Amino acid sequence: MLPALLAAVLSIMIYLITTLSRRGPSFVPEDIPDLSDKTILITGGNSGIGYQTAKELLLKGATVYLSARSRKKAAEAIEKLERETKRTAKFLELDLADLRSVRGAATEFLKQESSLNVFFNNGKVGHSFGIDYG
Numbered sequence: 645m646l647p648a649l650l651a652a653v654l655s656i657m658i659y660l661i662t663t664l665s666r667r668g669p670s671f672v673p674e675d676i677p678d679l680s681d682k683t684i685l686i687t688g689g690n691s692g693i694g695y696q697t698a699k700e701l702l703l704k705g706a707t708v709y710l711s712a713r714s715r716k717k718a719a720e721a722i723e724k725l726e727r728e729t730k731r732t733a734k735f736l737e738l739d740l741a742d743l744r745s746v747r748g749a750a751t752e753f754l755k756q757e758s759s760l761n762v763f764f765n766n767g768k769v770g771h772s773f774g775i776d777y778g
């Protein structure tokens with residue numbers, strides 16, 4: 645009786661472990677709907693998470709504003725995005741740690757757009773106890 649019970653418990657555990665470890669994310673980039681009527685601003689868009697976000701949103705047709713402090717790094721990122729998506733992100737110079745820069749970027753954005761649909765505030769703004777935070 646006991647060996648049969650142990651075998652049953654073991655089988656259930658093996659089934660759960662193999663099933664759960666096979667499960668991928670429930671929402672993947674292919675699930676993003678068409679965004680061709682959306683304007684999206686991503687801070688810190690020239691690398692890492694911001695870059696990948698810009699890429700997926702460009703592929704879905706969004707108008708993407710990529711902001712960062714470094715014009716040079718942003719230009720390189722925009723060129724790479726063009727190769728990968730055949731679409732062009734717009735650069736907005738912005739230092740989140742400087743409120744004059746934030747106001748300047750907002751003014752520049754409003755010269756070009758009348759509305760903003762999505763704001764990804766992803767850029768890093770400093771260090772705390774050796775850990776970067778955004």
Ligand SMILES: NC(=O)c1ccc[n+]([C@@H]2O[C@H](COP(=O)([O-])OP(=O)(O)OC[C@H]3O[C@@H](n4cnc5c(N)ncnc54)[C@H](OP(=O)(O)O)[C@@H]3O)[C@@H](O)[C@H]2O)c1
Binds near residue numbers: 768778
């Ligand atoms: N990667 C992770 O595992 C992880 C984990 C937890 C949280 N996060 C957070 O997720 C966000 C993205 O992380 P990541 O790893 O993709 O970062 P990353 O590759 O280092 O990119 C950071 C981005 O932020 C920009 N940036 C830095 N300082 C800025 C400032 N003062 N104003 C405006 N933009 C600024 C950088 O461009 P410039 O230097 O040209 O400005 C760059 O585009 C960050 O906020 C980070 O704290 C990341």
